Amino acid sequence: QGLVAATSSLVKAQSRSDDLLEALSSAQDGLAWFQSRSDARGEAAMSPILVMAHLCQEDRNTHVSQALKVIDDGLSLCSKLGCRHTEAELYLKASEISLKEGLLDDTLEKAQRAVIIFRDLEDWRGEETANAVLGEVYTRRRQPELAPHRREALELAHTMARALDLRDSPGFYEAAERFGALGVSLPPVSKKEQMEIFGPVLKKDPDGAAAFIQTNVPQESSSLLLQSLNMGVTFADVDKKAFYQHYRAGGIAYGPRFRCVDYVTGRQTSVPDLQSAAAAVREADAKVAKLREELDQQGEEERTQLEVAGSLYEIYAAATGIRFDADAGGSEGYVAIDGVARHFEVKGQCPKEKADSLWAEIEGCLPAQAA
Structure with a gap:
């Protein structure tokens, strides 16, 4: 477990530093070390790390195929060995790949499998991450009401609207940060619903509201929110x-x-x-x-x-x-x-x-x- 954790940290650090080939090499070396010792559990535990290293490579098409093979091999090992946590991680990785490929049915199936296992293991962080993928699927299908975090998302939208009205920066930032975490890119609240919730506040001072949002939310999130609200920001700021x-x-x-x-x-x-x-x-x-x-x-x-x-x-x-x-x-x-x-x-x-x-x-x- 120590080698797995150390390799995971190294691969993440190399990826953040754009040392992408080194990250892949580190993950492959870690897997090879366990394979040379016929340590199947260690080999299974390395699978999610190798998948992560493949997915950060520039030649995405080639490495997605290789990542999917690693996932299939890892799931087969996990099934034999009963490594349920690694199995959940691999299903989550597979769902994220399918989501990026636009394969929503496959994404839904894989994410649901991950949610069930994470929940059985009482891993709430893993469950929440998988639920965010589920929420993204339902939102893209224009069925946000089916998303796992639907009720919380609506409550947060109302909280953000109140904080915007009061120009409560800490309250708005905290709610917006959580709101953005409820989906991969789209929280489970439709544009129409967001307009209904924020509309009365926006009408009072559109320019001031837009400036407040841009100041109190990270740039990427603020652009998405402003787009959703159809606010008068410039083409240069968003599109x-x-x-x-x-x-x-x-x-x-x-x-x-x-x-x-x-x-x-x-x-x-x-x-x-x-x-x-x-x-x-x-x-x-x-x-x-x-x-x-x-x-x-x-x-x-x-x-x-x-x-x-x-x-x-x-x-x-x-x-x-x-x-x-x-x-x-x-x-x-x-x-x-x-x-x-x-x-x-x-x-x-x-x-x-x-x-x-x-x-x-x-x-x-x-x-x-x-x-």
Whole structure:
């Protein structure tokens, strides 16, 4: 147990320091040590640590497959040896992988297994973590009333609204911190319910309320809360971060492309009028078409700059305001062309080939000269 605990601490520290390959190597070395001594219990106990090391690697697709194999092998060992706590940890890890892949039925099954075992072992921390995954599934399915922490979430929302009204910073922060822990990314309270609870307070002083929330809640949580409440925050404060997160999750963006969105976007709202959006797209198309006509006369550096600044889906993001629905089980939004809104949707963790296909479809909406 001492070696397992030490290896776990080492792998976590290396992961936090971005020493990802070293973290994986440490976990593999720990597993190999137990295997060389035919210590099946130690091998089982190392399984969750090795899964954690695989999941923090940059090549997610490859390492997710390897993590799932480790989970299957570990569950088989746990079943033979009766290592119930490790079994619960592995089911929890499996549920978290399925959640990121958008496989909600599988997530539900694995998380429920973890909850039952953690509860039998009276491990309330493990049970609460697994319940947060369950809550996320129900919220994404637009069934927040079925989430395990539903009653507490509603009570906390009311507590936050009262603290916001009174400008009670400590009370608001404490409630918001707990509220955010009741789901993986979405607490089990719908946007409509949040608006009903917070609405009366927000009407009194929208700008002051938004400033208070941003000051008294961690940045990521405050952005999500402000989005849920449809408050008058700028596109730069919320949606560009959302664009970046979704691009990264889909494997289709890099730093320069995010900066392109950051640079091009001057709007103050993420919900543009369709006509003005279409006009902005046409204007952007014309600029790109003109630049591409001059491409042969440009050097390598200029061509590279054009590729970064002229990526069609970046201009789309900036000019049309592609919207992502936080309540959906994936990335969802619309593309506006000549006054027509075209819907798109990507479920779960989007592989690069699917992301490329998505953006090819979006590019297909463009006028021919910009294709």
